[in-house]
Amino acid sequence: MKIILSGPPGSGKGTQADLLVTKYNFIHFSTGDVFREEIAKKTPIGITVESYVKDGRLVPDEITLEITKNFLIKNKNQNIIFDGFPRTLPQAQGLDKILLELNDCIDYIIFIDLPDNEIVERLTARRTCPNCGAIYNLNFSPPKIPDICDNCGTRLIQRPDDTEEIIRKRLLVYRNQTLELKTYYENSDRMYVIDGSLGRDRVHQEIIKILGLA
Numbered sequence: 001m002k003i004i005l006s007g008p009p010g011s012g013k014g015t016q017a018d019l020l021v022t023k024y025n026f027i028h029f030s031t032g033d034v035f036r037e038e039i040a041k042k043t044p045i046g047i048t049v050e051s052y053v054k055d056g057r058l059v060p061d062e063i064t065l066e067i068t069k070n071f072l073i074k075n076k077n078q079n080i081i082f083d084g085f086p087r088t089l090p091q092a093q094g095l096d097k098i099l100l101e102l103n104d105c106i107d108y109i110i111f112i113d114l115p116d117n118e119i120v121e122r123l124t125a126r127r128t129c130p131n132c133g134a135i136y137n138l139n140f141s142p143p144k145i146p147d148i149c150d151n152c153g154t155r156l157i158q159r160p161d162d163t164e165e166i167i168r169k170r171l172l173v174y175r176n177q178t179l180e181l182k183t184y185y186e187n188s189d190r191m192y193v194i195d196g197s198l199g200r201d202r203v204h205q206e207i208i209k210i211l212g213l214a
């Protein structure tokens with residue numbers, strides 16, 4: 001089975017992907033991970049990718065798709081979750097073409113969604129320990145003493161990524177890209193949208209119901 005899991009930052013998409021990997025033996029595909037792997041192994045394509053990453057440039061779609069194809073050939077007949085990929089229409093079309101060549105296809109496309117205001121509320125409540133990396137949420141999992149890390153006593157910070165202005169900018173980018181993807185996938189009966197505000201466990205239940213694993 002091949003599925004695409006998409007969701008804005010703060011939707012809990014990463015947590016859901018982890019649950020599927022742990023409970024149902026899915027293999028997790030994220031472009032960041034496979035880029036790092038190719039770079040570490042110093043493969044020809046890894047060296048090309050590194051030249052882009054080092055300069056902070058976007059890796060072109062054709063290179064991303066080539067790496068994806070290699071990954072799919074290597075992991076033939078496995079259950080795979082595409083996490084945060086494809087991100088754009090050309091990537092989605094490229095992925096479909098590769099899968100067709102491999103006599104395979106995407107079985108389900110799942111969008112976990114939340115209203116922008118709820119995402120902003122979730123993410124601006126996030127606090128990070130600059131010393132040990134622990135992450136807190138003032139609403140769901142606050143530290144025992146306000147602003148102080150439970151583990152190491154360091155004063156917590158709000159990461160620059162977690163301010164409302166930056167979150168709204170990232171959301172805008174996500175919404176524009178997703179609109180394109182939803183239009184591409186929506187004519188198939190494989191696309192589902194789940195309400196992310198249901199919380200971790202109920203979202204997980206919804207997903208396994210869609211996948212026929214319940």
Ligand SMILES: [Zn+2]
Pocket residue numbers: 129130131132133134149150151152153154
């Ligand atoms: Zn700490």
